[in-house]
Every structure is written in structure tokens, then in C-alpha cells.
Amino acid sequence: MIEQLSWKVGGQQGEGIDSTGEIFAIALNRMGYYLYGYRHFSSRIKGGHTNNKIRVSTKEVRAVSDDLDMLIAFDQETIDVNGHELHSDGIIIADAKFKPVKPEDCKATLVIVPFTAIATELGTSLMKNMVAIGATSAALGIDTETYKAVVDEIFGRKGDKVVNSNMEAIQRGAEAFQEATGANPQTLSLKKADGKNRMFMIGNDAIALGAIAGGARLMAAYPITPASEIMEYLIKKLPDFGGTVIQTEDEIAAATMAIGSNYAGVRTLTASAGPGLSLMMESIGLSGITETPLVIVDTQRGGPSTGLPTKQEQSDLLAMIYGTHGEIPKIVIAPSTVEEAFYDAIEAFNLAEEYQCPVILLSDLQLSLGKQTVEPLDYEKIQIRRGKLSVQDIAEREDKSYFKRFEVTEDGVSTRVIPGTKNGIFHVTGVEHDETGKPSEVPQNRKDQMEKRLRKVSGLSFNTPVYKNEKHKEPDVLLVGFNSTRGSIEEVIPRLEGDGYKVNHAQIRLVHPFPTDELKSMLDAAKKVVIVEHNATGQLASLVKMNAGYADKIESLLKYDGNPFLPGDIHQQCKELLTHGNI
Incomplete structure (x- = not known):
């Protein structure tokens, strides 16, 4: 019996590799195992090698494993590319269709199962991934009925016939593995899990859920890897809370739209990756000088330029801190786990409104797209803090002057009002201004406003820096x-x-x-x-x-x-x- 298993499925992009790993992982998560999954994929829709490596354990795991216990191969390239990770007790379960060959230096056991042939017999070769799941189950000693609830959820809307066909494919895959291995099958038996219910999610989903919990009701964004899942999640969920997602024409529009809606009092976010953040830099400066809250998620990926869109890197760090021209207050926070991504997303909105400045939630591809088991979230921890936001009418000044939106204060933060507040009118421009927002190039005013803005974050309070x-x-x-x-x-x-x-x-x-x-x-x-x-x-x-x-x-x-x-x-x-x- 083993306490953890490293399992990988590989093949050509577009032939069901992700769904194979997803169904396998969800089922084991529901059995109470801890999981950590990481996908290797190409920056194209179809074709090119892809794999999904999933670590299954009786204890919490937050990293990709060094070696590999089991490899599910839909093509020879999968064996050639990933075979070196297998140890001597490992197993390769490969589709008979491509006549698999094990490299000479690979000591793992090769088991050939006709994934495609069985699936075709059942009506469509697309079900070969379900046959592979069945073979995996037999190798691990897992009852195929374990997958019934997951299959019902995924295929139930297509009717009982489709559900039954997929379950039959899983059963046939298990039988084919047993037949291929004979009386003494090569198996890897996992120790029993604790059976507890836990969430299973990627970092992007946690960020999106945190945005909703933190009061965000609008997202303005342009799709980009690896940030798009935040947008996709919120497209489905925000309308349930009276919110919406707007797909803009580019990242410049996304950032300025987010600034505008935050100015109007609606908690709004945008999310992108390095190339998109490059386009947002001038807008981030606009947020700084107008002292308008702005929350941006940067999911780092390989750069520069288009670089490696689907690969891991952490090279945006200095750009997020120093990328904008001029000098503005800015907060950059970097969660290190999926749970932290949820709570930090909430805190990003609080900080943006308390300090009236841009807040960047810095993630990376591995955190954003790596899928892992998450303990139940504590919603009692959620706080909504809006800082110096006045929702009351402003007393009229005797001299009838405009509201001092940018009043010089000891802590650097001025009272903010929502447009339409009685007696709360003030100028808003991207140029230097006086306390009412009126453009000003007076040297002393410039000095006062710069120092006011910059001292905002000197006393920043952040839980667990x-x-x-x-x-x-x-x-x-x-x-x-x-x-x-x-x-x-x-x-x-x-x-x-x-x-x-x-x-x-x-x-x-x-x-x-x-x-x-x-x-x-x-x-x-x-x-x-x-x-x-x-x-x-x-x-x-x-x-x-x-x-x-x-x-x-x-x-x-x-x-x-x-x-x-x-x-x-x-x-x-x-x-x-x-x-x-x-x-």
C-alpha cells in the first residue's frame, strides 16, 4: 500500500486529455484524497503534446512530484517525452492503436490496452478516455462505480444512454487491464483516504470566488492565457449577484473601464497576463493620480512579448512595482496557495478602497492553473472595508467652492464620494491638480499632492506580509x-x-x-x-x-x-x- 501516487495522462492536444485527468481527479477528491494537478499544454487549440500530471495523497500536497508511478499514454510521444519520470515499479498503460514501444532505459512495466478499439465498439472513439480511466481504476484497485456520480454530473444532461455508455467504457477498460495483466497484475494500491469533503479548484477559480465574496460586481477584461478562467468563472457566476462581465476590445479599455466603474462606486476588477499589463501601465498611473481604487490580477507567464503563453514564469515582479511612469502609491500582493488567493482577492478590494490606489494581485501560471485540494473556506473571515467613502450628502461650503476630493491629510487619504452626491462635485483629470481637482502647476501644490499620495501606503496594514x-x-x-x-x-x-x-x-x-x-x-x-x-x-x-x-x-x-x-x-x-x- 502506498500513501501517495503520481499519475499522468498524455497525448495530442484536443483528444480529451484534460477531461481524462479531470474525471479521475474529481472522483478521487470525493473519496477524500488530497490532490495537486499541473497541466503541460501548447499555445494552440489542437495538436501538439499535452499532459496532465496529478498527485494523489493521503496528506496535503502543494507541488508537482519528482517522479511518476503511472503513465496513461494515448500516443508514442507521451511515452518518449515522459517515460524518464517513471521509476522501476511504475506502470505505463498505453493504447494498442499506436503499437507502443517502451524506451530501452525505462524499467517500468508496459501494459497495452485497446482504448480506441473498445470505445469504437461502444459507439465512438471519443470514449477512449473513459476506457483509460477504467484501466487506471483496475491498476489502483478502485471500484469503477466510484465514477458514477461524476459521470452523471458531466453527461447527465445528454441522457441515460450517454451516461450508461460512458460507465460501460470505464468497466470495459478495467476488464481489459485485468485481461492484459493476467493472474498476477501489476497494481499500485493506495491507502484509504479519510473520506472528508474538500474543494478541488485552480487558483483562478479561487481568485474569482474571492472577488465575488469581496463585493466585486463588474469585471472588464480581455481574454488571455493564463487569466481567462477568472473571466469565464465570473461570466457564469456574477449575474447571480447582480453583476456582469464585459469583454473589452483590449486591455487598455479594460483598465480604464475598471477605473470608471470604481469611480462610480462599484467594486470592479480586471485580470490579464504580462502582455496585457504592459498595455495597462498608463491606466494604472491614471488610477494613482486620480486616487481611484483599481484591482488588477496579473497571472505571470513566460515572456517577453508573446513568449511562452502556456508556461510557468515569475518575471513580471519588477514591472508590477516599477512599470508605471512617474511615482504613485501602489500595492502588490502575492498569494502562495489557492486558499490565500481566495482571501487575498477579497483583501485586494479592501486595500484598494482604503488606500485609494491600484492594487495588483500577483499570481503565476502554476498557481493560477494548478488544480488542488482546498480545505473548506472560512466565510466568517470575510470583511468588507470601504475606507473613507462617504455615502452622505456633503455640507455646502460658504464660499460655494468645489468639494476637496484631494484634500491634503495626515495619512494621505482623502474622503471619497460617489458621483451625484449633493455638494460633492469636483474635477477629475489625469494632470496634477489642487485639492478640488482643478489642474495646477504651482510648485508647492505639486509637492504637497505628491507627498500626500506617496505617504498613503507608509502605514499599510496587511495580514501576513x-x-x-x-x-x-x-x-x-x-x-x-x-x-x-x-x-x-x-x-x-x-x-x-x-x-x-x-x-x-x-x-x-x-x-x-x-x-x-x-x-x-x-x-x-x-x-x-x-x-x-x-x-x-x-x-x-x-x-x-x-x-x-x-x-x-x-x-x-x-x-x-x-x-x-x-x-x-x-x-x-x-x-x-x-x-x-x-x-
């Missing part, structure tokens, strides 16, 4: 990351401690304003600091050095080939860095 795992007072190494690297880093810690090193961990969740005070004591205590990030230039390391110092201690562990960090990657490279550093 740095996630800390401080087991040791004087660690040999401090591992630092942001966004999705948390899962792999957490798995590496016990491995490094098994090698004799004392290890602490910091995951930075508020990247701007930088949480220098919260991080400094951890940096000071460590003999060596290893910063783990998905880019070629060490952007997070640069931020740490710029804000906290300790450049002599810092080493960068970088990956920028489009693939996520495996725990083994970090373990091996950390050992090399620590060995060379004489620790």
Missing part, C-alpha cells in the same frame, strides 16, 4: 520564495534537514511596499539565504538586496525553462550551493 517557518534560531540556510514556489520549498525542507542542515523558510506575500522589517530578523539569523524564483535575472533577490541588504549572504536559485520547480530541483541545487558555501 511574510509567511514564516522559523524552526531554528540560527539556521544554516533561509529559503525565500513567492507565489507558487511555496509547495516545492516546503517539501525540500525535511530533505535538507535529513542532510544535516538547519532550514528556515520565508514566503513573501506583500512584495510592495516591501516588508523589510518582517524579513530582516530572518535574514540576519541565517548563515546563507537562497532565493528561489522563476526568472533569469533574480528579480526577488534584487528586491531583497535593495530593501534589506545582506547581499553577501544571498544566492539565487533560478529556473526559467517554462517548467515549474520540482522539489528535487531545489534540493539538488541547494545542496550544491551550501556545499560550495562551506556550510
Whole structure:
């Protein structure tokens, strides 16, 4: 019996690879297993190799596994590309249609099952993915009836005949595996799960759900990988809450529309990836100077330009902080788990309205599209804070002057009103202005308004700006990351401690304003600091050095080939860095 299983299905894009993994994963999630799934896919609609790797465990997991126990292959390329991940006790279950051949250096067992032939006998070759699920079930000792509820949900609207055909395909797949393996089948039996109900979702779904819970009622956006799922989720759900989604002509329109609706008092968001954020930069500056709340989600992907649209990277970090021209207050937060993505989406709207500035929720492709088990969310934690928003009529001034929307205040935040508020009229432009919004180039006014805006975030309050795992007072190494690297880093810690090193961990969740005070004591205590990030230039390391110092201690562990960090990657490279550093 094993406590966790690494399972992968692969084939050509467009032939049901995603649905195979989805049905398998949903069924096991409902049995109470913890799951983590990551899809490798091409930036095209159909064709090109794709795979979906799913980790199943009796304990919580937040990272892609190093190796592979079972590979479901719909073509030879799947075996050729992924076979090296299989260990000697692993299993390849391959479709007989393409006459599968196992590479010479692959020690795993090859089991050939006629996925396509069985599906065709049942009426359509499209059901070959269900046959594959049946074969998987037999290899794991899972009753095929486990899938009945999932199949009913997915195909029930098409009628009983379709449901029954799919269930028969699953049963036939299980029988075919048993027939192919004979009296002594190669199996991988999972320990029984706890049977508890948990959510199973991608980070983008958590962000979208958080936006609804946080009071957002409008999304203006243009589709782009890997942010589109936020838009798709809200298209289905926002109307139930009196909201809507508008697909704009481009990202410039999306950002300015979001600014306009926030100005009108409606909590609004937009979401994009690197190329879209480049187009939004001028609008982000407009939000800053007009002190209008704006929430933007940036789901980082491989760049520059079109780059690697469907691959992992974390190279937007400095652009999100410093990309706008001029100087404005800005908040950038970076959740590191799906649960944090939900709560941080809510908090983004609160911060945007409290500090009246743009707030960027920074994600990455692995966090946005990686699907994982999530413990039930605590809706009692939800707070809606609208800051200095006045919903009352404004007292008329004796001199009949305009409302001081941009009044210079000690905390840098002025009272905000919704258009139409009695006696609340003021100017709004993208040029420098006085307290009523009237354009002004008076030097002292410029100085006052700049300092007013910039001091807003000096006293920023954000829950858990740095996630800390401080087991040791004087660690040999401090591992630092942001966004999705948390899962792999957490798995590496016990491995490094098994090698004799004392290890602490910091995951930075508020990247701007930088949480220098919260991080400094951890940096000071460590003999060596290893910063783990998905880019070629060490952007997070640069931020740490710029804000906290300790450049002599810092080493960068970088990956920028489009693939996520495996725990083994970090373990091996950390050992090399620590060995060379004489620790």
C-alpha cells in the first residue's frame, strides 16, 4: 500500500486529455484524497503534446512530484517525452492503436490496452478516455462505480444512454487491464483516504470566488492565457449577484473601464497576463493620480512579448512595482496557495478602497492553473472595508467652492464620494491638480499632492506580509520564495534537514511596499539565504538586496525553462550551493 501516487495522462492536444485527468481527479477528491494537478499544454487549440500530471495523497500536497508511478499514454510521444519520470515499479498503460514501444532505459512495466478499439465498439472513439480511466481504476484497485456520480454530473444532461455508455467504457477498460495483466497484475494500491469533503479548484477559480465574496460586481477584461478562467468563472457566476462581465476590445479599455466603474462606486476588477499589463501601465498611473481604487490580477507567464503563453514564469515582479511612469502609491500582493488567493482577492478590494490606489494581485501560471485540494473556506473571515467613502450628502461650503476630493491629510487619504452626491462635485483629470481637482502647476501644490499620495501606503496594514517557518534560531540556510514556489520549498525542507542542515523558510506575500522589517530578523539569523524564483535575472533577490541588504549572504536559485520547480530541483541545487558555501 502506498500513501501517495503520481499519475499522468498524455497525448495530442484536443483528444480529451484534460477531461481524462479531470474525471479521475474529481472522483478521487470525493473519496477524500488530497490532490495537486499541473497541466503541460501548447499555445494552440489542437495538436501538439499535452499532459496532465496529478498527485494523489493521503496528506496535503502543494507541488508537482519528482517522479511518476503511472503513465496513461494515448500516443508514442507521451511515452518518449515522459517515460524518464517513471521509476522501476511504475506502470505505463498505453493504447494498442499506436503499437507502443517502451524506451530501452525505462524499467517500468508496459501494459497495452485497446482504448480506441473498445470505445469504437461502444459507439465512438471519443470514449477512449473513459476506457483509460477504467484501466487506471483496475491498476489502483478502485471500484469503477466510484465514477458514477461524476459521470452523471458531466453527461447527465445528454441522457441515460450517454451516461450508461460512458460507465460501460470505464468497466470495459478495467476488464481489459485485468485481461492484459493476467493472474498476477501489476497494481499500485493506495491507502484509504479519510473520506472528508474538500474543494478541488485552480487558483483562478479561487481568485474569482474571492472577488465575488469581496463585493466585486463588474469585471472588464480581455481574454488571455493564463487569466481567462477568472473571466469565464465570473461570466457564469456574477449575474447571480447582480453583476456582469464585459469583454473589452483590449486591455487598455479594460483598465480604464475598471477605473470608471470604481469611480462610480462599484467594486470592479480586471485580470490579464504580462502582455496585457504592459498595455495597462498608463491606466494604472491614471488610477494613482486620480486616487481611484483599481484591482488588477496579473497571472505571470513566460515572456517577453508573446513568449511562452502556456508556461510557468515569475518575471513580471519588477514591472508590477516599477512599470508605471512617474511615482504613485501602489500595492502588490502575492498569494502562495489557492486558499490565500481566495482571501487575498477579497483583501485586494479592501486595500484598494482604503488606500485609494491600484492594487495588483500577483499570481503565476502554476498557481493560477494548478488544480488542488482546498480545505473548506472560512466565510466568517470575510470583511468588507470601504475606507473613507462617504455615502452622505456633503455640507455646502460658504464660499460655494468645489468639494476637496484631494484634500491634503495626515495619512494621505482623502474622503471619497460617489458621483451625484449633493455638494460633492469636483474635477477629475489625469494632470496634477489642487485639492478640488482643478489642474495646477504651482510648485508647492505639486509637492504637497505628491507627498500626500506617496505617504498613503507608509502605514499599510496587511495580514501576513511574510509567511514564516522559523524552526531554528540560527539556521544554516533561509529559503525565500513567492507565489507558487511555496509547495516545492516546503517539501525540500525535511530533505535538507535529513542532510544535516538547519532550514528556515520565508514566503513573501506583500512584495510592495516591501516588508523589510518582517524579513530582516530572518535574514540576519541565517548563515546563507537562497532565493528561489522563476526568472533569469533574480528579480526577488534584487528586491531583497535593495530593501534589506545582506547581499553577501544571498544566492539565487533560478529556473526559467517554462517548467515549474520540482522539489528535487531545489534540493539538488541547494545542496550544491551550501556545499560550495562551506556550510
